[in-house]
Amino acid sequence: MKFDTPAGTNPIDRLVVVGKATDRIDGKYKTTGTAPYASDWHDPAARLAYGYVLGAGIAKGGIADMDIGRAKASPGVLAVVTAGNAGKVDRGAFYVARPLAGPDVDHYHQVVALVVAETFEQARAAAHLIHVSYVEDKGKFDLAAVPDKAPVPKPGEFGGPTETEQGDFEGAFAAAPVALDETYTTPDQTHAMMEPHATVAAWDDDRLTLWTSNQQLNWGIRDLAKTLGIPKANIRMHSPFIGGSFGGKGTILADAVMASLGARATGRPVKVALSRPLMANNTTHRPATIQRLRIGATRDGRITAIGHESWSGNIVDGRPEAATTSTRMLYAGPNRMTRLHLAHLDLPEGNAMRAPGEAPGMMALEIAMDEMAERLGIDPVEFRVVNDTQVDPGNPARPFSKRQLVECLRTGAARFGWDRRSAVPGQVRDGRWLVGLGMASAIRGAPVMKSAARVRLEGDGRVTVETDMTDVGTGSYTIIAQTAAEMTGLPLDRVVVRLGDSAFPESPGSGGQWGAASSTAGVYAACVKLREAVATRLGFNSADAVFEDGQVRSGNRTVPLAQAAAEGPVIGEDAIEFGDLSKTYALQTFGAHFVEVGVDADTGEVRVRRMLAVCASGRILNPKSARSQVIGGMTMGVGAALIEELAVDTRRGFFVNHDLATYEVPVHADIPHQEVIFLDEVDPVSSPLKAKGVGELGISGVAAAVANAIHNATGIRVRDYPITLDKLLPDLPGAA
The missing domain is CATH 3.30.365.10 (Aldehyde oxidase/xanthine dehydrogenase, molybdopterin binding domain)
Known part of the structure; x- marks a missing residue:
């Protein structure tokens, strides 16, 4: 199946099974210890x-x-x-x-x-x-010691261009009535999967x-x-x-x-x-970055110049961390520059970690936006709204397929009680705690890739789906089953999903926030083939046949679906191939994160008190598992903001805290109430299901929202992650 025009009305739009909050099919196996891991x-x-x-x-x-x-x-x-x-x-x-x-x-x-x-x-x-x-x-092990020896490499296979420029950035920045020029650092991080x-x-x-x-x-x-x-x-x-x-x-x-x-x-x-x-x-990690953000704006808050340079290190032939990705897409501004520098380091390889590029890049960009709003005397939410754009800033002829960033910001502000935030930092106390609110925008790409599946109708009326798609805890089994159930008119318990075998039809797998949209589209394509084959066996015109409640209906005639397989299984197999829609439209997901923190006025201890994410990410196939993905990303964002750091021994060249006892990640006590709102959105440009990924949107921007909340609580601006006690203690306002 070729997907080269936006999706029209199709069987998925019935939303009998798709779009419903559904327990994960694999949950019972994982909670009983019967899921076979490697x-x-x-x-x-x-x-x-x-x-x-x-x-x-x-x-x-x-x-x-x-x-x-x-x-x-x-x-x-x-x-x-x-x-x-x-x-x-x-x-x-x-x-x-x-x-x-x-x-x-x-x-x-x-x-x-x-x-x-x-x-x-x-x-x-x-x-x-x-x-x-x-x-x-x-060897060379210290990124901070080699930035002047970090050239701009040629564009790699992943992460887009290493250098972009539009207009006259340097001239516009120099002439801007209000300007910011600051440097931010993010540390090496490890995946810390169980x-x-x-x-x-x-x-x-x-x-x-x-x-x-x-x-x-x-x-x-x-x-x-x-x-x-x-x-x-x-x-x-x-x-x-x-x-x-x-x-x-x-x-x-x-x-x-x-x-x-x-x-x-x-x-x-x-x-x-x-x-x-x-x-x-021995394996890979998220590499450290040094990022310089320069923003110039008019006094009414319109960005006239935005520049983002990032330095990261890697082994020979390794790629730079694409930290400037978000800056190329998120805000308007006629004069723009992004640049990635890559230093040679003799540390283990730096490579993909949840939302590579966007996650560390927004740790810097969204603090810079907060700082700029403060200099302008504009509310941080309003500053972002003023600089919204409905077209790709780097290619104004290419509109976003869907972009509800402003709706995310407005909805989040209203739900979170943003109007109660003190614009002057350090003014709100709760006993010994200094209380602050922070926010950040979120953006993450929504790519789709060729994906194939095989769907088989058995004589007992069950449908089996096979694809080599994987489930990394994201709920692939369930959304694939929901897709097949919707297309064949069966209840979910009549669908069997088999994944993770390379002998099955090829999918792009899980990663890059492309898995859900791509793999379900491949299953959709296979189900279209199955429906055609079933209709032919039953003597129906496939274009008129309706599949629902385990029946196939056309006109006045209704036949049980299982009857089509009475003399042997019916098989549909196909792959979906995506055309050039991504060249015509910019495919992205958007969101807004809001965080409230308390900072102990004496010790500098930071406690996250509540969090909210508002996401616009196409049709949400399973709100229950999607919410789980987003709160997982939010939790990782808290870790990035406050505690996660691979400590480098710059003499011997290794990560010292290389276990879960000393590389700290958030635990249950660190994470309070989390709320997730999904805006009502379908994106017909993305796939036949009009869905996009959401798992990496949940982390993008979170760390900056935490950092901005800490600044609002204390008046202390920390630009060096993670924000540990030693970076707050010298400047705390004290208990008076």
Whole structure:
């Protein structure tokens, strides 16, 4: 199916099942411990072996010598895999770090060896017997020390352009009656998902099967084939359940590669699960940024110049953090400049983490907007409203398909009681607490990608949906079932959804906020084929047939849907391919975040008291799971604002707090009442379901809203995240 014109009326618009708040289909499996995650795979007849990864003890240099003799002789050991015996090992396309060190070491905890043994304990004990002699080189680990050596790279595959300019930014900024020029910093962050990176790999002759935790199976197969130098057709991946990812499992990493190599070396299935320190230092993370925002405006608040430069660091061939993405799209202004600088650092690879680009970029942009509003003497909400635009600021000939940012801001302000906010900071107290309100806009792209599915009507009247789409805890099983149920006129309990098997028709997987809109559109296309086939079997004109209540009706004739499969299953399979609508229209999601905080006047302790998100994100397919996604993003935003930071040892080049004991994330006690409002919106430009993603919109802007609330409570403007006690204590107004 080709989607190249905006969607008209179709069966989804009945909204009998789609659009209803529905319990997640996978919920019962996860709450009872019966959902099979990657490391749960076990076949007693398969003689499963266990691999333990040994990571490099230096961050930059080379391996001078490695003595694996004692490890190989250790009880239960089946093989020790190193760069010396693994054969050629390439790297992937999306994650670009080499999975196996030798002779060079590129970053701390890069894999230097895998020990495979009969038990995990034997493999771990043997790994500690390996002696590695290193030649250590001086590396670069401190972003703040190298910004002057950070050029603007060529545009990468992801993140859009690295440099843009319209009008005369420098001239307009210099001439602006009111101007702001400030620098903001965001730290390295880790995904901190609960399920570790884990894989079980098994070979059958030259064919490789993996049970793994991977968001995008098509990327995973592409990258593993490239890494191992084998045909894509020889690889099969299973990833039916994923215990959190946030971009950290977008494709294969060391667990998948080393499990595959270990299985090849032993002829046995091999399980590899990375320890928590390896997850921080061996895999990927959100890189730190230094961001300079310059905004010029007229005295009535209209932006005349806006410039955003960002510096980030990465390994060789790594990409810059696209922190200027939001600035290119969010506010009007005729004179504009954005620029990404990329420094070479010898830290682990920086790559995608929930809302890459927008999340850290808006941590700076939305504080700058708040500061600018204060300089102008304009309410922060009104300042954003004044600078709204219904066309892409970088391409005024391209309108937004839907843009309800102003409605989000107005609705949020009214619901949150924004009119009670004191425009003068530090004026509201509740006992020892200084109380403040803050807000920020939200924007996140709404891309769609080719997606395929297969739908089969069985003789008992059930419908089975198969696609290699994954569910990273977002509710994919449920919205796909809702889509198929709506299209076939069945109740939800008559639909079976099978996901996460690369043998199924290919989807783009979960990530980039494209998963929901793309995968349900693919299921829609397959269901159209199924409806046509059913109508043909039953002697109906497919254009006139109505599918509802388990029946197919046309004119005066009604037939049970199951009758079409009386002599065998009916199958519909198709892919949806998206045309050039995204060139004609700018596809984005919008929102507004409002936060109230209390700051202890003596200690600087910050407590978030309440939060509100208002989202405009196309048709909401399942309000219950969508709300869950948004409050999850809001919670991550609180973490980014107040506590999350990978501490870099700038002498040795590694992340010191590489476990969940020392890398702090919000817990239940940190998060109070959260409210989410979805504006009534359908976007016929986005997909046949008129839906868009929402999972990453929930984090975009939240940290800045918290920072702005802290400023409103205390009068202290912190531009260096996270906002910890030491950054507040020297300037607190005290208890008087």
